[in-house]
Amino acid sequence: xxxxxxxxxxxxxPSAVNLAPSEAATENLxxxxxxxxxxxxxxITLAPDQKTxxxxxxxxSELHAFVPVGLLSHTHINVSGNGAPQFGKxxxxxxxxxxxxQTDIVFIPTRPGNYPFFCDLPGHVMRGNIVxxxx
Numbered sequence: 001x002x003x004x005x006x007x008x009x010x011x012x013x014p015s016a017v018n019l020a021p022s023e024a025a026t027e028n029l030x031x032x033x034x035x036x037x038x039x040x041x042x043x044i045t046l047a048p049d050q051k052t053x054x055x056x057x058x059x060x061s062e063l064h065a066f067v068p069v070g071l072l073s074h075t076h077i078n079v080s081g082n083g084a085p086q087f088g089k090x091x092x093x094x095x096x097x098x099x100x101x102q103t104d105i106v107f108i109p110t111r112p113g114n115y116p117f118f119c120d121l122p123g124h125v126m127r128g129n130i131v132x133x134x135x
Contacts, residue, residue: 027106028052032066032128034097035059039117039128046109046132054105056083058097064119064126066103067094071115071130078106094120 028050033040034057046052058064066083073090083103084096095103109132119126 026051030054032056033059034064034119034126037064037119037124037126039119039126042128044128044130046130048109048112048132048135051106051108054107056095056097056103056105058099058101061099063099063121064097064124065094065121066097066117067120068092068117068130069115070113071109071117071132072105072107075107075110078104080104080106 028047030044030052032044032054037060056066072092075091077092079085081103082098082101086093097103112132112134115130117128117130
C-alpha cells in the first residue's frame, strides 16, 4: 500500500540528512587588512590541508591589489565579495579591491612553502608573505 507521499506504508522513509557543520568543515579564518598602503599582518602562517577563509579588507580610500605569487596556482578556490578577481591559465592572478572593499578567498593550502604577496599598482610598495607550514 502507498501513502499520499508515494512511500509504501510500513517501509522506512528517506534517510535523515544532518545539516549541522562537522569538524571537517571548520575553517581557519584569517583577515588581511590594508591600511595606509600597508598589509597587516605582513606575515600569515597557515596549516596545510586546512580549509582557509582569507578575508582581505581595503580600509584605504584608494584602489589596491592583492597579488599572491604561487599560493593559489592550480588550486580550487571560491572568491566572493566586491573585489574583482583576475584569472590566468594557472588560476587566480590577483584581486583588485575597491575603496572600502572586501574579498573572501576560500581554499585549502596543500603545498608547504613561503608565498609572497604584494600590490602591483604603480607607486604602491606593499608586500607580505604567506607561510604554509610543513605537515
